[in-house]
Amino acid sequence: MDTTYHGYEHFWLNPTFWVAISFILFVLLVGRTAWARITSMLDARGARIQADLADASRLRAEAEALRQQAEADRAAALAEAEDMIARARVEAGRVAEAAALEAEQSAKRRERMALDRIAAAEAGAIAEVRNAAAEIAIAATREVLTETMDAKKDAALIDSAVADLPRALRAA
Structure with a gap:
């Protein structure tokens, strides 16, 4: 049996072995x-990703809080608008009643x-x-008296009135 490796007696003497060991x-x-x-680098990238996820989570929480705040503000604004509408309706009703009352009072005045004016004219x-009747009566009386009265009748009327005067004063 040949114990040589490519011309070398032991494998550790072979330069290829040492190149392989050096390479390894x-x-x-x-x-x-x-x-x-x-x-x-992977740990740093993992930490960056973790930080980004934490930021995203924080931003999501902030966005959710802002959304809830916006919804609350919207609900408050809606309630305030409904309150303003109710007050405006009440105020409009009051103004309408006041205007109707004022119109009624003005019509009565x-x-x-x-x-x-009618009573004054009447x-x-x-x-x-x-006055016209009195003037006509006076004119008619004057005419009647001038036609029917003479000096004798005039004197007799005066004497009769003077004689009747004490009795008329007692009665009054």
Whole structure:
């Protein structure tokens, strides 16, 4: 049996063996260093991703809080708007009632003023008719007296009125 390896008596004397060992050692050393760098980069990237996830979670929580606040603000604004509408309706009703009352009072005042004017015009017309009737009666009396009275009848009427005067004063 031949115990030579490619011309070498022992395998550890073969340069290919030592190149292979050197290569394996080189790969182990470089791999270890590269592995350390790769793992540190992966750890750093994992930490960055974790931080980004934490930020995203925080931002999501903030957005949710803002959404809830916006909904609460919207509900408050809606309630305030409904309250304002209710107050406006009440105020409109009050103003309408006041306007109706004012219109009614104004109509009553105008009616009273019209009735007062009518009454004044009626009173003036009655006074004019009375004055005209009195003037006509005086004129008619004057005419009747001038036609029917003479000096004798006039003297007799005066004497009769003077004689009747004490009795009329006692009665009054």
